[in-house]
Amino acid sequence: MPELPEVEMTRRCLEPWLLQRKIARVRTTASSYFFATPPEQLARRLRGRTVQMLSRHGKYLVALLDDGSRLVLHLGMTGQLFVEQAQNPRLSQAASKTASTAPFRPDRHTHLCVEWEDGGPKIFFRDVRKFGKVRWLAPGESDPRMTRLGVDALQVKASDLHSVARVRRIPIKSLLLDQTVLAGVGNIYADEALFVARLDPRGLACRLTRAECARLVRALHRVLARAMALGGSSIRDYVNPDGVDGRYQTERKVYQRSGQPCVRCRTSIQRVVIAQRSTHFCPNCQKESESERGPRTNLRR
DNA sequence: ACCGCACCCTGAGCGC
């Protein structure tokens, strides 16, 4: 599932293929949940436009067009955005074993195809489960979901996190996944960051001390930076727009490792469900917040 | 304020 590192990698890979090129034609599949803007309207609005910038806000990608309108893309869980001439994206586990070098042909899951006037490599948006979204915004129009996004996970400071956390009586894991608090963090990196910060995902956000928030932010930055350096994680369907698998999954310490030994203490990694999401942690080295263990007894020196 | 659940969707993995 694409989270901040995967979306940012996608942005960096894709941008050079988009900039200053005029859209000749947009092909889509039939109207569906995927199209927040109906496909016919989308095709009409995009024809003749030029992309001036591709930016990222949390897990959203935004293409700024020459008439001031914008194309908003969200990869959802299984979305793949890639260029035609790239190596073939992995279409499925089965396909990857056989036809991984064959040129890509749009299939029934390829919901968007952008063709350019200069005849350059096409851009494809493929999404098996259609949890992704594509929306066109008129100049000045805004998307309420994007407006409500919290501070980007790469930019967040310990003080930001602490001021939000202290008033929320929810598990820390839930707080990290809340896009209105922190934009870009998803299930994988939330679990990994909590492991690095040695914090129990079930602990209440309001119990986090300043020091713990600082530790968590450091862990988050470290984990996200490392993931980007390795080209993201290819846990399920992610491949970057050049068709290359990310390699971060080989560095996972807890995510989808339940039952396996903790890399620090060999305790069996546990899986619980928090906020309807599977959560993986080490019950031994991820401790609840200091302030949750009652008043400090440092009067006794 | 917070929780639980339904919904969107398809493929993987299971038991038979």
Add this chain to the structure above:
DNA sequence: TGCGCTCAGGGTGCGG
């Protein structure tokens, strides 16, 4: 081999 079932999972919206 193949059928039918269940489940996963990000984001959102709703009712409690």
